Amino acid sequence: MATSALAMERAERGWTDLTAAARQALGDTLHSIVLFGSAAEGRFRPASDVNVIFVLNRFEAARVDGLRDAVRTARAAIRLAP
Numbered sequence: 198m199a200t201s202a203l204a205m206e207r208a209e210r211g212w213t214d215l216t217a218a219a220r221q222a223l224g225d226t227l228h229s230i231v232l233f234g235s236a237a238e239g240r241f242r243p244a245s246d247v248n249v250i251f252v253l254n255r256f257e258a259a260r261v262d263g264l265r266d267a268v269r270t271a272r273a274a275i276r277l278a279p
Contacts, residue, residue: 226260
């Protein structure tokens with residue numbers, strides 16, 4: 198498998214894990230998750246980072262703190278830039 202295909206597979210897995218963790222941790226405070234940048238535009242490359250915005254209905258520090266480990270993992274695995 199080509200390097201770029203492996204990077205894309207890793208990014209997809211990381212994205213899936215991150216969105217599942219966000220839904221779990223943020224619950225009904227989560228309005229949407231916005232992916233932007235090269236990954237959203239179909240220009241993702243192995244050196245690309247993954248840009249994301251979490252849009253919340255309301256901010257609850259305890260819920261956001263519950264997402265901390267998932268964000269750390271995603272930053273390492275897919276170069277997440279929240």
